[in-house]
Amino acid sequence: MRFVLTAFLMLALASCGLPRGGALQSEIIGNEAETRSDIAIYRVSREMLGTMSRWPAPDANSGYKWPARGRPAADKPIRPFDTVDVVVWDSEENSLLASNGQNTVQMKNMQVSPAGTIFLPFVGTLHIAGLPHSAARARVQRKYEEVIPSAQVQLNVTQGTRGTISMVSGVSRPGPIVVDDPNFTILNAISAAGGPSGQIENPQLKLIRGDQTYRRPLQDVLANPKYDALLLPGDKIAVEPDERYFRSLGAASKEAIVPFSRSSISALDAMSLIGGLTDNRANPKGILVLREYSPKAVRADASGPNNERSVFVIDLTTADGLFSAGKFQIHHEDTVLVTESSVASAPFLFGLIRQLAGTASDLSDL
Known part of the structure; x- marks a missing residue:
């Protein structure tokens, strides 16, 4: 009677799933999953990282755009609303500009117009905005030499307001x-x-x-x-603040929404952020990163993933797996799933068997 009851209870346990906190690796990427056309499975390795380096970002908002630094101006360019002083040295006997007994004419406090021009006697309207001081002086002199061959020009600029930028938020003193x-x-x-x-x-x-x-x-x-x-x-x-995050699920020490604490996070960094693996449950050969790519990122060749839904498998029990995990970058909204070990429930199962065997023995004695 004892053995009959024990066998019956063991069969009952085998026919139902024992309680688990996460999926087994075989349930996510078993033979059936590998043959499905709506999911792609990749083993993270040194070779795979080289291939992935040519892939587009997972979605249109991933990655960063930033303008080129630009080249600093060696000589500040003249801009609208700057004030210009022009001095023309004229040694001609019958000067068009200077009075008798004078050899210089000073034209002061000429404001550069919004269109970037100034007006000069006998020259007319002249565009100087965008030019550094030396180039603007040379342009004025060339124009005066057309009417006064011996003219020499001196040009001084007083900067007006160059413009404003706005600090919108996130600083101690926002404003223009x-x-x-x-x-x-x-x-x-x-x-x-x-x-x-x-x-x-x-x-x-x-x-x-x-x-x-x-x-x-x-x-x-x-x-x-x-x-x-x-x-x-x-x-x-x-x-x-950085709004990026990844999800931690399964046999990890912490199941949570984990914000990015730095600009880039590797899979190995992610393991630390989630507190590592649960010693008596986790399968270190089955760290899965689930990622969904934009349809525009999908490629028929190795220049991109071959499916929007992609699963990356990381094995932390090999040197290549550990080094590769340190290079594999986690992206916004990735799911890091630590799968359950297939033998994790063995102690629990054997404990149940012992308890049930004792129960069967008590029933037999009755």
Whole structure:
């Protein structure tokens, strides 16, 4: 009777699933999954990382766009609303400009018009905006030499307001900043606004220029001078918290929505952020990263994933798997699933069997 009851109970246990916190690897990427046409499965390795480096971003909003730094002007260009003083040296006996006994004519406080021009006697309207001082002086002199061959020109410029940029949010002192220096960069603007707010974790920069919006982590701009772009009048800058996250599920030490704490996170970093694997449950050979690509990213060749729904399999029990996990980048809205070990429930099962065997023995004695 004891053995009959024990066998019956073991068969009952085998016919139903034991309680688990996550899926087995074979349930997600078993033989059936590998033959399906609506999902792609990739083993993360050194070779695979080389192939993935040529793939487009998972979606249209992934990655970062940022303007080129630009070249600082060696000589500040003249702009509308600057004030110009022109002195013409005229040694002609019958000067068109100078009075008797004078050899210079001074034309002061001429404001450059919104169209970028000034008016000069005997020359007319002359466009000088956008020219550095030396080039503007040479242009004025060439024009005067057409009517006064011996003319020599001196030109002085007093800068007007060069324009403003706007610090929108995420800094100690948001508001407009008057820009008088063409070499004024985005880090200059953040510094002038009192620096980023200390309450923003992993701050991200948003630069709005005309109809273009650019994004870049502040950490990247601080680390690489090429990202410290020169600002143009009308630019708008916001410092915002990083809204990216990934999901942690299964036999991980923490199942949660995990925000990005830095500009880039590798799969190995993700393992640390989720507290590692659950020792008595996790399958270190079955770390799965589930990712959905934009339809535009899908490719028929190796230049992109061959399916929107892609699963990347990471094996943390091999050297190549560990090194590759350190290079494999986690993207926004990825799901990191730590699968259950197939033997994780064995102690639980054997404990149940012992309890049931004891129950069967008690029933037999009755």
